Amino acid sequence: MSSKSAGTSLGRLIPIAAAALVITETLFVSAAKPSFAAAPIVGTQAPGFYRMMLGSFEITVLSDGTHPFPVHKVLTQVVGGKGAIPLDQAAPGEADALLAESKLAVPVQGSINAFLINTGSKLILIDSGAGSLYGDCCGHLIANLKSAGYSPDQVDEIYLTHLHADHVGGIAPNGNMAFKNAVVRVSQVDADYWLSDKNEQAAPKLLNSMFEGDKASLKPYIDAGKFKPFTYGEQLSPGITPIASPGHTPGHSFFMVESDGQRMLMWGDVVHVAAVQFPNPSVTLAYDSDAQMAENEREMVFSEAARSGYWIGAAHISFPGVGHVSASQGKYYWIPANYDGSPVQK
Template sequence: MSARSALPVRSRLLALAAVCLTTAATLTMTLATPSLAAAPIVGTQAPGFYRMMLGRFEITVLSDGTHPFPVHMVLTQVVDNKGAVPLDQVAPGEADALLAESRLAVPVQGSINAFLINTGSRLILIDSGAGSLYGDCCGHLIDNLKSAGYLPDQVDEIYLTHLHADHVGGIAPNGKMAFPNAIVRVSEADADYWLNDRNEQAAPKLLNSMFEGDKASLRPYIDAGKFKPFAYGQELSPGITPIASPGHTPGHSFFMVESEGQKMLMWGDVVHVAAVQFPNPSVTLAYDSDARMAEKEREMIFSDAARNGYWIGAAHISFPGLGHVSASQGHFFWIPANYEGPAARP
């Protein structure tokens, strides 16, 4: 081969070598640069509030958080002559089977919901979450209240369905008044029971901590003259009426909220584990003061709500806990609210 004919070959080899060097450099840079998809996992939820209109009332549901609910420890069933017996003894495997039908398994996260009602002239909070009484899982109500556009000092009144820790603790996290301008109200029957030292001494150990949590939460309001237990039989505020529903606690209350013919029943602790207690309303709780009465109250309100079609605001159904009770072929079930964007205006 002559020198003239070898020149094109040499040029082609040099060009190929240059391409190889460029490709290698590009590959090295690619491997050395972190992928844009490798962002850290955030691990937080959006602010926990949800709004809907009920007539002219604006209802804002506030999440206090979720906690692992001890299904196998506290679910019970009333057995004649034996009282409330652990469900796992009465019907082994029933709780797990019913949870599985809803694609759930223990530990089940239980929602703690509270309800802020803007009547147009007053701001009323129904239940307040656990505050600092349940640990780091909960106590998010104040932050979610602020995220929803309100401040604690704007709340005029707080109505408590009962005085268990996850309903009263949020009024005074760590013993400090969280709602400085609010009047706190609960039924006389519940106040008389939970603020009585003799009842604490006689109560099951499971409930002992509730008494201390109640006293610590209520004390700032009692000292300030802002604790006013109520009797049944009249509205607490125009459109909001308490209804006696004893069983879960001696003075457990419903609150019927009504505006322009639309109704929502804030039913407190009728349901703790929806996947179990809708298909089997006879399932009670170790926390019930009177399990048989609590069972009757649940069956009664399921029937009434299914017949009359009013809204339910539920403290422990998956957030936001808004929906309806329906019935089919002798069985009750929960119909959750359909998610909507901006709350519809009247």
Template sequence: MFPSRTYIASAGCRRAIRLLLALSFIVAFMLPQFAEAAAPKVGTQAPGFYRMVLGDFEVTVLSDGTHPFPVHQVMTKAEAQPGGKVLPLDQVSPGEADALLAENGLAVPVQGSINAFLINTGPKLILIDSGAGSLYGPCCGKLIDNMRAAGYQPEQVDEIYITHLHADHVGGIAPGGKMAFPKAIVRVSEEDASYWLSDAQQAKAPSLLKTMFEGDRASLKPYIDAGKFKPFRYGETLSEGILPVAAAGHTPGHSFYRVESKGETLLVWGDVVHVAPLQFADPSVTLAYDSEPVMAAATRLAVFSDAARKGYWVGAAHIAFPGLGHVGQRDGRFIWLPANYDAAPGTVN
């Protein structure tokens, strides 16, 4: 005899129920594993560029990377008495560095930014400073990749203006000793060129600075050989809307670049500040890398006062990326007022 249709249906239902129970068990067993299978961590930042409009100019800040800045090893300060020696900050003012960092929620090691500024004036594409290239190791040398991510190519750069010939400002023009910007003319003050390309100056320089001379020569050589290195004298306009300003102290020929378009001003000030929480609160804090520390402190105080009074934009090489902002004052101290992030910086006509 054949089983009745009712029996067949009930047997089919039982099989379906058993299958559903089995599937439910499998799903219940697997769900925790699915929940734990998150996407792998990426571990990198977004491309390091930031754009703003200055009159008719487009300014693109480019990051060359960050590196742990040795606050306790290189920050210095003059003793309080007239003519006092410049000594390590921790010796002249014990605890000042850590206290000022703590006020800003920071502690050593502090990451130092290396920023450069790409100015599109319309007729020209001008790079102010170039990062460290290969001179600081794997932390840095990211400027060219970030330039490409920002929509520009190194072959498009017409001129490069260097604030001063320290490794983290000039090394990016020739990573590994090879010209990175084949069309560009490289310009720096005659005072800095004369100092850093001098064998005599290298021989008597502090040991801390001796390798800077070697890095400068390696970076500048391909441009010198190609006739593309042209030091300038102060007072000459390098390009329409861009004027170099003497700002000695950090190096003998350290320069600011005043960028102006349609009544708007950006002062690219190179190495006025290395550790913002320290040097805005106490402009007398200097650096072991300063050629003339007392002069560097005087330059810093003067430009802080000028920038706070006049309200122009500042482009800073070593303030946290993108290093764009204004100088303000609060409770008797200078303060840094970072640019408010703008996701749509406008279209240059």
């Protein structure tokens, strides 16, 4: 081999040797430093509670979970002469179009929120979630209450906006009293309606499970003398006043919570699908006892909340369901609370 040929061959081998060295070093480093990307996916959410101060009251929002909300099955609209008919018939495509504007599509996850109020002298729970009545999706309120630093035994009173399953079920999962020291209160109108066998027989089949869930959930409290329906016109506790808001159910109630000049309206089931019902408040639900009355209540409270600027605590707006209603150019908007992760100042 000539010296020229040898030099040419050596020149070709040098880059190859260098590349091999790089590969060897890479393999050595990889072997020396184990990868952590193989860690298993955890698959769970953080505990579902959010805390804020309203004046001198501490409010802790508790998530009971989320569930796929049957948008196309239960959204309705009142059409003159026809009553409430499915929204997909009254305005085909509207639900999907409004959801798409909010980057959503069915199935939409519906939040189930409850509100724990520490007034300084009492611990009061407003609504209780679904408990065991909605299956494995929900029933997380007790665990989240404990994660928030409280015990079910510390709860003094429970105020229910109404007696649908996803508001009453949490007081007695699987029929067992969860809050042994608490008195349960709901409007006398709702109690009279949902605890009546006659009303159950006359109600649409869609609501039959609600009646049965109510009876099972309330029974241990009734038996213990801890179920005390209320009438309107006075505070249930200093700073907490029930307000009649029939429509969704015959005795549906708001609760206005006031402390040191600050106010929050716990409005129960005014809104189920925010992306649809804020731009179109006339959208009602198959679950409404009186759809037209429920629509009127929604329009009224949207307008008042936008004008007055008080806080809203919403049962079914994405957790934690705390924010304000705003209005612009004839349309209503939901403004969620800005997340504040700093320690709650008392």
